[in-house]
Amino acid sequence: GAGVSQSPSNKVTEKGKDVELRCDPISGHTALYWYRQSLGQGLEFLIYFQGNSAPDKSGLPSDRFSAERTGGSVSTLTIQRTQQEDSAVYLCASSKDRGLYNEQFFGPGTRLTVL
Amino acid sequence: AQSVTQLGSHVSVSEGALVLLRCNYSSSVPPYLFWYVQYPNQGLQLLLKYTSAATLVKGINGFEAEFKKSETSFHLTKPSAHMSDAAEYFCAVSLHGSSNTGKLIFGQGTTLQVKP
Numbered sequence: 608g609a610g611v612s613q614s615p616s617n618k619v620t621e622k623g624k625d626v627e628l629r630c631d632p633i634s635g636h637t638a639l640y641w642y643r644q645s646l647g648q649g650l651e652f653l654i655y656f657q658g659n660s661a662p663d664k665s666g667l668p669s670d671r672f673s674a675e676r677t678g679g680s681v682s683t684l685t686i687q688r689t690q691q692e693d694s695a696v697y698l699c700a701s702s703k704d705r706g707l708y709n710e711q712f713f714g715p716g717t718r719l720t721v722l
Numbered sequence: 723a724q725s726v727t728q729l730g731s732h733v734s735v736s737e738g739a740l741v742l743l744r745c746n747y748s749s750s751v752p753p754y755l756f757w758y759v760q761y762p763n764q765g766l767q768l769l770l771k772y773t774s775a776a777t778l779v780k781g782i783n784g785f786e787a788e789f790k791k792s793e794t795s796f797h798l799t800k801p802s803a804h805m806s807d808a809a810e811y812f813c814a815v816s817l818h819g820s821s822n823t824g825k826l827i828f829g830q831g832t833t834l835q836v837k838p
Contacts, residue, residue, distance in 0.1 A: 638823075638824060640824075642826075642828075649828060649829075649830045650812060650814075650828035650831070651828075652826065652827070655823045657823075662823065663823045663825060698765060700766075702824065709824070710771070711768075711824070711826065714765050715763075715765045
């Protein structure tokens with residue numbers, strides 16, 4: 608079956624522009640997570656969705672970052688006024704439930720480069 | 723707060739040799755523990771997970787890990803390395819409890835090099 612997909616796979620943008628990153632989770636997975644992978648910080652949790660609600664946004668690094676999920680499916684991570692330190696690979700994962708011990712399935716990521 | 727430490731950012735072994743990747747966690751309660759592998763330009767793939775059912779956990783591709791509470795460790799091993807095992811490996815934890823979201827806290831990763 609289809610796994611987690613993310614688009615675009617690569618995004619190059621200029622400092623100050625807004626970007627949107629998309630995640631399509633595995634059908635039927637209620638839990639969705641966004642992580643960021645960068646050289647300096649490693650793999651960091653950003654936000655967790657259960658259905659369309661985001662009960663844990665504790666990892667979002669600033670108010671320039673926001674995310675939404677619609678129909679309990681697709682999620683979009685938006686970064687406003689991008690900065691060079693936002694350059695990273697953004698990974699999305701989904702799980703059948705909260706993923707406490709259920710496997711989180713990861714997408715291939717979106718590589719964001721801010722010039 | 724929980725944290726994960728992976729000792730050694732780079733590990734190099736010869737093909738056929740034992741693979742040992744170290745992971746120690748810090749948590750006030752025993753967490754759930756995971757090992758993920760990331761091949762170049764790909765997402766993370768679960769190798770194995772510890773969920774308190776058994777302390778020795780077997781995963782895919784011949785990997786296994788042993789949970790040692792007294793040492794707060796969850797080291798990953800494989801008896802004989804293959805060239806295809808070259809990748810980056812991440813240890814991760816998540817906490818129990820109805821208020822926990824299942825988010826993963828990752829170690830810094832260990833790059834495994836396999837020499838012919």
